[in-house]
Amino acid sequence: MSFEPERDPMPDPELGAHLHAVLPDPAAHAPDWDGLRARLRERAALSLARLRRQRRAWWQYAAAWARPAIPAAVAAAALLAVVLGRQPEPLPALAERPGLEDVLGAPVPELEYDLLFEGSALSANEALLRAAFYER
Amino acid sequence: MGRSFSSGAEPPSPDDGELVERVRGGDATAFDQLVERHMWRAYAVAYRLLGHREDAEDLVQDAFLVALAKLDTFHSGRSFGPWFYRIVVNRGLNQRKARSRRRTEPLPDEAPARQASPERLAEQSELRARLSQALDELPETQRAVVQLFEVEGFTGAEIAEIMEIPAGTVRWHLHQAKKTLREILEPLRRRET
Numbered sequence: 001m002s003f004e005p006e007r008d009p010m011p012d013p014e015l016g017a018h019l020h021a022v023l024p025d026p027a028a029h030a031p032d033w034d035g036l037r038a039r040l041r042e043r044a045a046l047s048l049a050r051l052r053r054q055r056r057a058w059w060q061y062a063a064a065w066a067r068p069a070i071p072a073a074v075a076a077a078a079l080l081a082v083v084l085g086r087q088p089e090p091l092p093a094l095a096e097r098p099g100l101e102d103v104l105g106a107p108v109p110e111l112e113y114d115l116l117f118e119g120s121a122l123s124a125n126e127a128l129l130r131a132a133f134y135e136r
Numbered sequence: 137m138g139r140s141f142s143s144g145a146e147p148p149s150p151d152d153g154e155l156v157e158r159v160r161g162g163d164a165t166a167f168d169q170l171v172e173r174h175m176w177r178a179y180a181v182a183y184r185l186l187g188h189r190e191d192a193e194d195l196v197q198d199a200f201l202v203a204l205a206k207l208d209t210f211h212s213g214r215s216f217g218p219w220f221y222r223i224v225v226n227r228g229l230n231q232r233k234a235r236s237r238r239r240t241e242p243l244p245d246e247a248p249a250r251q252a253s254p255e256r257l258a259e260q261s262e263l264r265a266r267l268s269q270a271l272d273e274l275p276e277t278q279r280a281v282v283q284l285f286e287v288e289g290f291t292g293a294e295i296a297e298i299m300e301i302p303a304g305t306v307r308w309h310l311h312q313a314k315k316t317l318r319e320i321l322e323p324l325r326r327r328e329t
Binding site for chain 2: 004005007008012014015016018019020021022023024026033036039040041043045047049050051052053054
């Protein structure tokens with residue numbers, strides 16, 4: 001019998017038969033297949049569940065997130081509406097402010113009149129003194 | 137018996153690669169199918185390696201669970217069988233080493249009883265004892281290689297993948313093992329011719 005490193009030898013039926021006879025025969029000592037299946041199924045369940053959890057598609061992630069995300073979005077929208085509804089009172093419109101005509105047409109106190117129209121006769125110091133006394 | 141038989145009316149069963157992909161996604165049915173497909177052969181290999189039913193059952197169970205845990209290291213393009221039987225054989229050989237002193241179950245003595253004379257029976261019984269002893273004295277790798285090739289029916293390439301050794305090394309171990317075992321069988325051959 002020569003060794004051929006490049007080619008598988010052919011199986012030897014005679015040797016195979018003797019080995020079959022010598023080695024333990026699994027068919028003669030078959031296990032309880034149903035029991036073996038059941039034990040395997042039971043012991044594999046956890047690993048399989050872990051694999052299922054790892055292998056979720058994007059829509060499954062979306063679905064998983066939808067449950068907490070939808071109420072959170074509703075709450076955020078309500079909060080936004082409340083915040084927007086509480087804006088500070090707007091400044092008075094331009095029309096409500098006194099115009100130039102209102103100012104010019106308003107009654108002028110006597111002293112201010114004197115200051116405006118008799119100012120020419122008073123010195124600046126006198127006008128200041130009179131205004132101060134008038135204020136008091 | 138663990139083997140399943142299919143009738144022509146059934147849809148074609150998915151191949152191992154497809155089942156492995158489904159198991160990767162946690163499909164328990166696909167795992168059951170994979171177990172069903174390989175359970176018998178795995179048990180046969182384990183039982184012939186260990187010679188003890190309970191040990192072989194435990195080995196098969198562990199091998200499937202280890203395969204499941206290591207499934208992420210399995211490359212989809214390769215074939216599942218050799219990868220799985222590597223787990224069975226490696227663990228079996230380790231157990232064999234660890235339990236080398238443990239006795240095997242008594243072997244059923246049914247085969248030669250059919251047509252043999254008492255002399256012939258005694259002769260065969262002696263021959264078997266010698267063959268069995270020679271098998272036990274072979275280096276572990278040679279013993280496993282010759283068992284996988286001559287008894288379990290794996291090819292040299294499959295054994296190379298299972299044992300994680302080059303195909304040329306498998307052939308060398310096979311050659312050496314067969315040479316040793318044939319020398320044991322030679323007296324029987326001479327008597328028969």
